[in-house]
Amino acid sequence: MLETIHWDPDLIRRYDLPGPRYTSYPTAVQFHPGVGQFELLQALRDSRKAGRSLSLYVHIPFCANICYYCACNKVITKDRSRSAPYLQRLFREFELVAHHLGREQVVEQLHFGGGTPTFLDHAQLRQVMSELRRNFTLQDDDNADFSIEIDPREADWATMGLLRELGFNRISLGVQDLDPAVQRAVNRLQTLEETRAIVDAAHALHYRSVNIDLIYGLPKQTPESFARTVEEIIALQPNRLSVFNYAHLPERFMPQRRINSQELPSPADKLTMLHSTIEQLERAGYRHIGMDHFALPDDDLAIAQEDGRLHRNFQGYTTHDHCDLIGFGVSAISHVGSLYCQNSSDLAQYQDSLDQGQLATCRGLHSSRDDDIRAEVIQRLMCDFRVDFASIEQRHGLEFRRYFANVWPNLEQMAADGLIELGDEHLRVLPAGRLLVRAVSMLFDRYLNPAENVRFSRVI
DSSP, X not given: OOOOOOOOHHHHHHHOOBOOOOSSSSOGGGOBTXXXXXXXXXXXXXXXXXXXXXXXXXXXXXXXXXOTTOOSOOEEOSOGGGHHHHHHHHHHHHHHXXXXXXTTSEEEEEEEEESOGGXXXXXXXXXXXXXXXXXXXXXOSTTSEEEEEEOGGGOOHHHHHHHHHHTOOEEEEEEEOOOHHHHHHHTOXXXXXXXXXXXXXXXXXXXXXXXXXXXXXXXXXXXXXXXXXXXXXXXXXXXXXXXXXXXXXXXXXXXXXXXXXXGSOOHHHHHHHHHHHHHHHHHTTOEEEETTEEEOTTSHHHHHHHHTOOEEXXXXXXXXXXXXXXXXXXXXXXXXXXXXXXXXXXXXXXXXXXXXXXXXXXXXXXXXXXXXXXXXXXHHHHHHSEEEHHHHHHHHTSOHHXXXXXXXXXXXXXXHHTSEEEOSSEEEEOGGGGGGXXXXXXTTOTTXXXXXXXXXXBOO
């Protein structure tokens, strides 16, 4: 579990293909319009009967400025008043959902994402938390995981104090890059001092965890400039770091059309950036949790991985796999029991549905037995870098090698290439395969169509 990454450029070139990030299986690509409000309400009632704990996600889509690389569902506006009518619909959604749940179902995890959640003013942030507490039973001690995404340009010490008072104990900061030339190229001007002020506030106010997001592959980046960014960020001592590969897909994401593709770093330079970043983070004591996530050894995610309790869902890596996940707001995704569902991604449609007293659920799916089996295999690969066949066989009543006979030759090839160790009782991702765990997971994805993979980012 504590193995470090072994860098093998030949394997990376061979297996660096586009593929899903597996925040769910089946992925959201498979969602269909045959799932709506009725299916979600039934799943909520089943959740209440089972008494399952809850994880809530609240989507705040507004941003004051556009970042050209961004692929999130967002509304760019300088008009702060636009958030008020949205919040009224959000509160109505809280009420409609809570009506079908039980007060004994404790909310152990809460995450505000966006957009920019701190686009809201202090009174609105208080109001959102008040409405959540009015409708749901939020865990009332600091062992809960209540996190929020913060733009350091949209927050200060007063904001950090308010959020701590409201119960938030984890923050995630978007930084991406500290080089001014890169920042200008992606329209995100943000000084190191602005970021440091928020991190210092988090430490002083005893937030349990600080995560910082970086992106490699942005225009005007060089291996040398990005290494400087990484060193500056390490000096801030965040508990977690997410180092994402920029996927340039201007045909899908309109803001990316403002990026000059001629200024993007070469594939070779991107690999150098990733390699150097991994070395820098390992020297600083960070552990590779999975994919593009790193954490200090005493972080909850690192400890959960050691104990075999790490899980992955739409909020990324988490320790709350026993919770039903309910998403609120435009485009938000829920996973309740065997049901996956998503709200409309169109703001007007979302608001119109709530105005009519209806939930905005517009697509989703019920997972099948085969989906559940494959989901568990992919989960264990993404979180543990290992699958023990006996546990899958006992839980699902199958013979692993026979059930996955069609992918066995591919697994044997990966074993011969040194990505995995394939034994009679287990599959283990080797140090040379850790960065390519998505490629291993893709073998177990029965929906994957190579012709459609252009919609996904590359593995590295």
